[in-house]
Amino acid sequence: xxxxxxxxxxxxxxxxxxxxxxxxxxxxxxxxxxxxxxxxxxxxxxxxxxxxxxxxxxxxxxxxxxxxxxxxxxxxxxxxxxxxxxxxxxxxxxxxxxxxxxxxxxxxxxxxxxxxxxxxxxxxxxxxxxxxxxxxxxxxxxxxxxxxxxxxxxxxxxxxxxxxxxxxxxxxxxxxxxxxxxxxxxxxxxxxxxxxxxxxxxxxxxxxxxxxxxxxxxxxxxxxxxxxxxxxxxxxxxxxxxxxxxxxxxxxxxxxxxxxxxxxxxxxxxxxxxxxxxxxxxxxxxxxxxxxxxxxxxxxxxxxxxxxxxxxxxxxxxxxxxxxxxxxxxxxxxxxxxxxxxxxxxxxxxxxx
Amino acid sequence: xxxxxxxxxxxxxxxxxxxxxxxxxxxxxxxxxxxxxxxxxxxxxxxxxxxxxxxxxxxxxxxxxxxxxxxxxxxxxxxxxxxxxxxxxxxxxxxxxxxxxxxxxxxxxxxxxxxxxxxxxxxxxxxxxxxxxxxxxxxxxxxxxxxxxxxxxxxxxxxxxxxxxxxxxxxxxxxxxxxxxxxxxxxxxxxxxxxxxxxxxxxxxxxxxxxxxxxxxxxxxxxxxxxxxxxxxxxxxxxxxxxxxxxxxxxxxxxxxxxxxxxxxxxxxxxxxxxxxxxxxxxxxxxxxxxxxxxxxxxxxxxxxxxxxxxxxxxxxxxxxxxxxxxxxxxxxxxxxxxxxxxxxxxxxxxxxxxxxxxxxxxxx
Numbered sequence: 001x002x003x004x005x006x007x008x009x010x011x012x013x014x015x016x017x018x019x020x021x022x023x024x025x026x027x028x029x030x031x032x033x034x035x036x037x038x039x040x041x042x043x044x045x046x047x048x049x050x051x052x053x054x055x056x057x058x059x060x061x062x063x064x065x066x067x068x069x070x071x072x073x074x075x076x077x078x079x080x081x082x083x084x085x086x087x088x089x090x091x092x093x094x095x096x097x098x099x100x101x102x103x104x105x106x107x108x109x110x111x112x113x114x115x116x117x118x119x120x121x122x123x124x125x126x127x128x129x130x131x132x133x134x135x136x137x138x139x140x141x142x143x144x145x146x147x148x149x150x151x152x153x154x155x156x157x158x159x160x161x162x163x164x165x166x167x168x169x170x171x172x173x174x175x176x177x178x179x180x181x182x183x184x185x186x187x188x189x190x191x192x193x194x195x196x197x198x199x200x201x202x203x204x205x206x207x208x209x210x211x212x213x214x215x216x217x218x219x220x221x222x223x224x225x226x227x228x229x230x231x232x233x234x235x236x237x238x239x240x241x242x243x244x245x246x247x248x249x250x251x252x253x254x255x256x257x258x259x260x261x262x263x264x265x266x267x268x269x270x271x272x273x274x275x276x277x278x279x280x281x282x283x284x285x286x287x288x289x290x291x292x293x294x295x296x297x298x299x300x301x302x303x304x305x306x307x308x309x310x311x312x313x314x315x316x317x318x319x320x321x322x323x324x325x326x327x328x329x330x331x332x333x334x335x336x337x338x339x340x341x342x343x344x345x346x347x348x349x350x351x352x353x
Numbered sequence: 354x355x356x357x358x359x360x361x362x363x364x365x366x367x368x369x370x371x372x373x374x375x376x377x378x379x380x381x382x383x384x385x386x387x388x389x390x391x392x393x394x395x396x397x398x399x400x401x402x403x404x405x406x407x408x409x410x411x412x413x414x415x416x417x418x419x420x421x422x423x424x425x426x427x428x429x430x431x432x433x434x435x436x437x438x439x440x441x442x443x444x445x446x447x448x449x450x451x452x453x454x455x456x457x458x459x460x461x462x463x464x465x466x467x468x469x470x471x472x473x474x475x476x477x478x479x480x481x482x483x484x485x486x487x488x489x490x491x492x493x494x495x496x497x498x499x500x501x502x503x504x505x506x507x508x509x510x511x512x513x514x515x516x517x518x519x520x521x522x523x524x525x526x527x528x529x530x531x532x533x534x535x536x537x538x539x540x541x542x543x544x545x546x547x548x549x550x551x552x553x554x555x556x557x558x559x560x561x562x563x564x565x566x567x568x569x570x571x572x573x574x575x576x577x578x579x580x581x582x583x584x585x586x587x588x589x590x591x592x593x594x595x596x597x598x599x600x601x602x603x604x605x606x607x608x609x610x611x612x613x614x615x616x617x618x619x620x621x622x623x624x625x626x627x628x629x630x631x632x633x634x635x636x637x638x639x640x641x642x643x644x645x646x647x648x649x650x651x652x653x654x655x656x657x658x659x660x661x662x663x664x665x666x667x668x669x670x671x672x673x674x675x676x677x678x679x680x681x682x683x684x685x686x687x688x689x690x691x692x693x694x695x696x697x698x699x700x701x702x703x704x705x706x707x708x709x710x711x712x713x714x715x716x717x718x
Contacts, residue, residue: 010698
């Protein structure tokens with residue numbers, strides 16, 4: 001059959017006559033005999049043409065009429081190709097499954113020991129760095145310094161009861177959602193919407209004690225490790241080490257949204273109540289607050305955020321009610337008024353109950 | 354060996370490029386690649402991309418003979434792994450440590466790191482070009498990009514800085530020079546292509562560049578103005594802050610949707626001019642090139658590409674790449690002769706490559 005031959009040394013074309021003998025392609029070009037074993041020939045179908053290459057024998061190419069080639073070879077298909085592709089896809093799916101298992105099983109399991117092994121100084125420095133970054137979107141409330149002072153004192157009271165090297169620093173911040181959260185190193189941020197939602201000093205102090213317990217148990221650092229592991233994997237698989245994965249995790253989760261898991265939440269509930277009781281304060285505020293969240297999630301705009309990061313409120317309310325003990329209120333009436341006023345500006349919307 | 358055959362009556366042949374891809378076949382390929390990317394956490398992308406290139410190359414005909422793409426998914430994957438080890442891990446380590454050391458130190462460490470990234474961006478683009486050239490074969494002969502990725506990267510940083518200093522004014526000249534560095538480094542076998550920057554300069558790019566800058570600027574100003582007026586109006590009408598932010602969010606989305614085709618129309622003339630300038634500068638022997646490219650067609654291509662990308666949530670990227678190349682090659686003309694048959698084989702190209710460019714998503718296809 002007729003073919004055009006490129007010898008892979010120059011771009012000159014040679015017209016050649018092909019014959020198929022003993023499982024090999026034979027042809028003469030430049031007065032030289034060429035023999036390509038069919039087993040090593042790569043076939044690419046291009047419209048009506050077929051392109052043949054024999055990688056083992058150099059860069060030469062043969063262009064053959066497709067119909068003539070099929071007639072001569074009985075339509076030799078690239079046999080191993082499909083199998084190789086299936087094997088490749090199988091291996092890649094397995095790799096992806098291993099990565100997923102690492103993120104959802106390995107990293108959570110490792111995060112506890114890693115958090116406990118993290119030097120205190122590291123966590124503090126990281127917390128300071130987080131704090132600077134988060135202060136830009138979530139500005140500290142400046143309306144009533146006495147309210148901030150009262151919050152700060154509650155943090156110090158809880159810290160004295162807690163077994164932690166970190167200084168628990170509580171402050172009120174402006175945010176478009178209701179939540180309270182701890183940063184690495186002991187900073188606890190309470191948003192203006194959450195303060196507006198709380199109906200009594202007991203309720204607010206319960207939420208703050210819960211966050212203080214997260215700090216003490218180093219849940220915060222644990223969540224940081226988990227999200228770091230997730231970001232690292234995302235980076236490795238998708239981002240190619242560009243740091244894009246870390247950025248994506250930060251963007252998606254946000255610093256304010258480190259998830260702890262159900263077990264850690266339950267632990268923080270119980271420990272938070274213990275801390276309040278140890279300080280002689282009432283731990284009766286937690287149950288009504290959670291019950292209210294479970295009862296009507298749409299109580300305040302932005303409460304969805306709080307519920308999402310503190311799930312299963314009804315059940316937690318029952319557990320908290322069973323453990324609750326009476327005690328002093330965390331804030332005097334004067335302090336409570338100041339806390340309520342900490343973020344409320346005259347121009348702002350009317351304060352919620 | 355062809356020297357002993359005696360001189361041919363006419364040295365060389367005219368260059369005629371054709372793109373014969375059946376675009377419908379790229380829809381199926383897009384879906385296949387997209388689904389496999391999903392189940393493999395995108396690890397399949399190296400092989401998917403290779404198949405796209407193979408099909409685009411083999412449906413591109415130079416003087417009646419199809420090009421051939423000889424790259425392998427494995428090459429890209431290995432390049433990716435090497436990049437990960439050499440750049441990714443140290444980068445992560447440095448930025449993580451910087452976080453621990455506090456904000457002031459973090460800024461000191463991370464800022465120079467971004468300069469390094471800029472360098473790597475240029476380096477990666479050239480490496481990707483070199484890899485693709487070495488895997489492009491015609492009549493059994495490879496292409497080769499002979500320039501230095503480091504020089505390209507340094508030029509890239511220098512031109513980018515110049516553009517910043519001149520408030521963007523230098524950017525079209527920078528893009529012309531960078532295109533020259535890239536395409537001028539190319540050779541078919543041992544026959545070098547040249548980039549004649551003077552010929553490229555004869556294509557006016559600045560009017561279109563100014564139009565693009567002014568057009569996009571005006572549209573942003575209008576959007577910002579409308580949103581500000583709207584929020585002031587809503588506030589006076591007694592809307593709550595939540596309502597105001599909802600109104601402005603909706604307004605921004607609606608305005609962007611209206612502005613998108615207009616922005617594409619504003620940018621398209623510059624895109625077309627830039628490509629015309631690049632083609633005008635390119636020469637192979639006595640053959641020169643010319644893009645028969647008008648801005649309305651360019652605008653339509655860009656607009657439909659964006660639409661396809663959004664509607665398919667990115668799934669149809671292979672189709673978009675194929676139709677873009679088909680569009681461009683269909684408008685590329687050449688005059689004069691090039692002695693293609695005299696080309697002798699180029700050395701083997703890099704074993705693995707492109708990791709860097711792939712990592713940052715810079716490779717154009």
